[in-house]
Amino acid sequence: MEKRRLSKILAKAHAAQVRQMAEKIRKQYEVTVIKAPEKSLTMIKMRDPVKETLFFLGEVIVCEAIVCLGGTKGMAVIMGDDFEKVLDMAIIDAACNKGVFTDEGLLVELEKAQQTRVEKENAMFMQTMVNFTTVTPEA
Secondary structure, eight states: OOHHHHHHHHHOOOOHHHHHHHHHHHHHOEEEEEEEEEEEEEEEEEEOOOTTEEEEEEEEEEEEEEEEHHHEEEEEEEEEEEEHHHHHHHHHHHHHHHHHHOOOOHHHHHHHHHHHHHHHHHHHHHTTOOOOOOOOOOO
């Protein structure tokens, strides 16, 4: 699974779901924490929709961790300060890098549930959308 997709699914998942997947890996492999979870700041880049240029919106608090799983490193960074979740995400990343992650089907299910939730939210917001039309005088 692509790293960007994996990170997106895990970041949106509940901490308990991520914990379950990481616990399976912890039972089978020795996990060494290289960089304990800690807070830091990072700049958020946004794209100006009019000029199509990148600019820095501001800083956001992130939490990052690095682990080693049988000689293979894994890392994770998420917005906020959930130390346990970011450590579990790093363990899952290391398992994916090592090629021993077996819960890919569960990740796909999580992704589908997340997409369904977003679609429901979008449908709810679309009901309140106002359509502004301009009245042009006819000649």
